[in-house]
Amino acid sequence: MPAYVSVAFDVPVDRQWSYRNPDGLDAPIGSRVEAQLGRRTSTGWVVASGDSVDIEPALVKPYMRLVDAEPLFCAQTLALAKWLAGMYFCSLGEALSAMMPSAEKEGRRRQGASSGGTEAASFDDVRIAAEPLVPSGEQKAALARILSRTSGRWYLYGPTGTGKTEVFLEAAEATLAEGRGVIYLVPEIALTRQVVEAVRERFGDLCAVIHSGLTAPKKLAEWRRILRGEARVVVGARSAVFAPVARLGLVVLDEEHEGSYKAGSSPRYHARQVAMRRAATEGARLVMGSATPSVESWGLMASGGMERLSLSRRLAGGDMPSVEIVDMRAEGGALSRRLIEAVRQVKREGGQSILFLNRRGFSYFWSCRSCGAELKCRHCSVGLTYHKERGRLVCHYCGYQASPPSSCPTCGSMDTGWAGFGTERVEEDAARLFPELTLARVDADSMSRKGVLERTFDDFRDGKIDALLGTQMV
DSSP: OOSEEEEEESSSOSOOEEEEOOTTOOOOTTOEEEEEETTEEEEEEEEEEESOOSSOGGGOOBOSEEOOSSOSOOHHHHHHHHHHHHHTTOOHHHHHHHHSOOHHHHHHHHHHHHTTOOOOOOOSOOOOOSSOOOOOHHHHHHHHHHTTSSSEEEEEEOOTTSOHHHHHHHHHHHHHHTTOEEEEEOSOHHHHHHHHHHHHHHHGGGEEEEOTTSOHHHHHHHHHHHHTTSOOEEEESGGGGGOOOTTEEEEEEETTTOGGGBOSSSSOOBHHHHHHHHHHHHTOEEEEEESSOOHHHHHHHHHTSSEEEEOOSOTTOSOOOOOOOOOGGGOSSSSOHHHHHHHHHHHHTTOOEEEEOSOOSSBSEEEETTTOOBOBOTTTOSBOEEETTTTEEEOTTTOOEEOOOSSOTTTOOSOEEEEOOOHHHHHHHHHHHOTTSOEEEESTTTTOSTTHHHHHHHHHHTTOOSEEEESTTO
């Protein structure tokens, strides 16, 4: 039994600390220990062990408690963490904390998200059949190319409705048949439920869910299922890319262009880059897909670094949607006359409407007409957004909040006003213009309580809601 262990903590210091194994305890590499770090008690990750240390052995203290009876990661995951630390300029402990199901880290992420983070967009083709569908010629050709090699990079490029998701799932089935595992990444936690339900119908208990919206115990339970090999298909948002899938054979990146794949706190990793690294080092297939590829992926396709597989035919038939641009300078409110008439027409025909605006709150710009002063965040120097429901000014970058002023804080003038509009303003105008319609607003403010988003989507699907308005969550 090794006498000492090297522990990495979630602190921005590029080093590890040595501790002694207490009598009767042996902390394996990959487990967590609770130890004294300076004047505080912290939980860290055991990354090495041995019978010698670089300092006087008498100075080495024992750790206080062994948290995990079994390791949470293996040598392969540790190597990925070291790469992540070097790639994104963070400590090994910070990298491991971002990768592992840590209660402390998860709590901080949920708090950061509730203070006004960026919302991710939905992804393409979420209506997945529980049973495999009859593929089109283009889908068959794309699947054949993907399965022609055991490793490599492919990009499914095509408009919404061309069946990219079905190709992903067919490739996943083939990978499972080879005895290898699958990671399926989606950009939006809110829509993971729809994907998971369909994937579980197709793959049963082989499916596990990993994303930052799970409670820490639930995420840890799913993580251990994956470690034991009980779950070989992992579905989730950005953090699922670190799932300890044994014999990884396929990584799917749905809606690859989405900004939500980029972490907003240290380590600021991009799930696409991590997926590329894992696929390369573990000999897996990497399949991305989008109707609007990122510039980086488009460049890779153009240079031959990734094979493009095009899907052009919409499986449900019909023409592409028409797009009409309205000059809002001639309009007097948040909704144009053309849009108002279109919503009413859809209602008369028995249909439903979705109003999309990628901005939360009521209004996002305050100014004094006398002196030209603006209200900006004291930390970020960006305009504060007025949230009428809360009666607060909020910075959507750092979460700073303030009360709306009754007069200009610079010159004292009462001649002030708001400009620009968000989802709260659209909801208020829509309720006034369409009193006969049942409305629902979907954004991070209105859907913060657990289960509300799912119930809203279910009601919309069942026809109980006439118009759904909101941000990218719709």
